[in-house]
Amino acid sequence: MQISAKLLAAALWALSCVALVLPGAAVPNAAQAQAAQNDAQSVSRADLIRLLGRLHEDGAVRADLAELGFAGERLDLATDHAAGMLRDPVIAGYIADRVLAVRDGGMVPMSRAQGLLWSVIDEGLGHLPLRDLRYYYLVEQAVLGAMPTAICGRAVRGDLAPDRMAEETARAAARLNVEGLRNYYRIQKRAAQLGAERGAMRLPPERAARAEAAIFGVVTRAITARKDAARVMGSFANLDRASTREACLAGRIFINAVLTLEGRELHDALIQLSTP
Incomplete structure (x- = not known):
C-alpha cells in the first residue's frame, strides 16, 4: 500500500521524537522536522500508531545494530525488539499521544519529545517487580563497567549526549548471552508498557526518605572502606568538577554499592533511583 506524502511527513516527525532510543537512526534536520510537523496536522492518532509500526521496515536499524556488535541470534533479537517496541499498541499509543500534544501546542516540549521511548521506559521501571528491576540495573552496571573511562565519566556527570549513551548501552547489550539479552529486552518492553499505562512510580515520602538513607549508608560504607576515601568523597561532593576518571570511579562505586542491598530495601x- 502506498503511503501519502503527508503520512510520510508524519512518520518523519514521529521518528524525530523517538530516534534517540535507536543508535544510528537518522534524525530529520530542523527544517525537515518542522515541515513534517506542519504536514502532520491532519494525521490522526491511528495513522501515527500505524506509521510507528512501519518505521523499521527498510532494514537500516538491523544494519546499524550489526555495526554495534550484534550478530547471529542476538542481531535477530535486537532487530525484532526495536521493531516490536513501536508495534506494541500501548507503547505506540503513548508516543502518538505525546507527538500529537506537541503538534497541537500541548504541554510536551520538544526537549522532552526527543527520545520519548527512553522516557516511557524510565517511567515504568519503578513498577517492575524486584527481580526484573534488579536485573535491569545489573545490565546498567555492566554498561558502566564496559565503557571507556572518559565516556563513563561523562555519562556519570550527565554530559554524555543521549544518542551516544544509547549507542554505548547497545554495545554492552550486544555482549550479553542470548538468554540474558532476551530477558533484558523483555524487561525493557514491560517497563515501557507500564510507563505508558501508569506513569512514573513515586514512593510515599517516608519510604522515599528511608530509601535515600539506605543508599547514603551503603555508598558511604563503600567509600570509607577504600584507601583513597577522601579523594573519592571529594569526587562525589563536586561531581560536576571531577575529572572523567574520578566521575567514572564514583559512578561505578555508587551502583556497585547500591546493588549490595537486599529485599525491600533494595x-x-x-525505585527511588528510577524516579524521573
Whole structure:
C-alpha cells in the first residue's frame, strides 16, 4: 500500500521524537522536522500508531545494530525488539499521544519529545517487580563497567549526549548471552508498557526518605572502606568538577554499592533511583 506524502511527513516527525532510543537512526534536520510537523496536522492518532509500526521496515536499524556488535541470534533479537517496541499498541499509543500534544501546542516540549521511548521506559521501571528491576540495573552496571573511562565519566556527570549513551548501552547489550539479552529486552518492553499505562512510580515520602538513607549508608560504607576515601568523597561532593576518571570511579562505586542491598530495601532504593 502506498503511503501519502503527508503520512510520510508524519512518520518523519514521529521518528524525530523517538530516534534517540535507536543508535544510528537518522534524525530529520530542523527544517525537515518542522515541515513534517506542519504536514502532520491532519494525521490522526491511528495513522501515527500505524506509521510507528512501519518505521523499521527498510532494514537500516538491523544494519546499524550489526555495526554495534550484534550478530547471529542476538542481531535477530535486537532487530525484532526495536521493531516490536513501536508495534506494541500501548507503547505506540503513548508516543502518538505525546507527538500529537506537541503538534497541537500541548504541554510536551520538544526537549522532552526527543527520545520519548527512553522516557516511557524510565517511567515504568519503578513498577517492575524486584527481580526484573534488579536485573535491569545489573545490565546498567555492566554498561558502566564496559565503557571507556572518559565516556563513563561523562555519562556519570550527565554530559554524555543521549544518542551516544544509547549507542554505548547497545554495545554492552550486544555482549550479553542470548538468554540474558532476551530477558533484558523483555524487561525493557514491560517497563515501557507500564510507563505508558501508569506513569512514573513515586514512593510515599517516608519510604522515599528511608530509601535515600539506605543508599547514603551503603555508598558511604563503600567509600570509607577504600584507601583513597577522601579523594573519592571529594569526587562525589563536586561531581560536576571531577575529572572523567574520578566521575567514572564514583559512578561505578555508587551502583556497585547500591546493588549490595537486599529485599525491600533494595527494591525501594532502585525505585527511588528510577524516579524521573
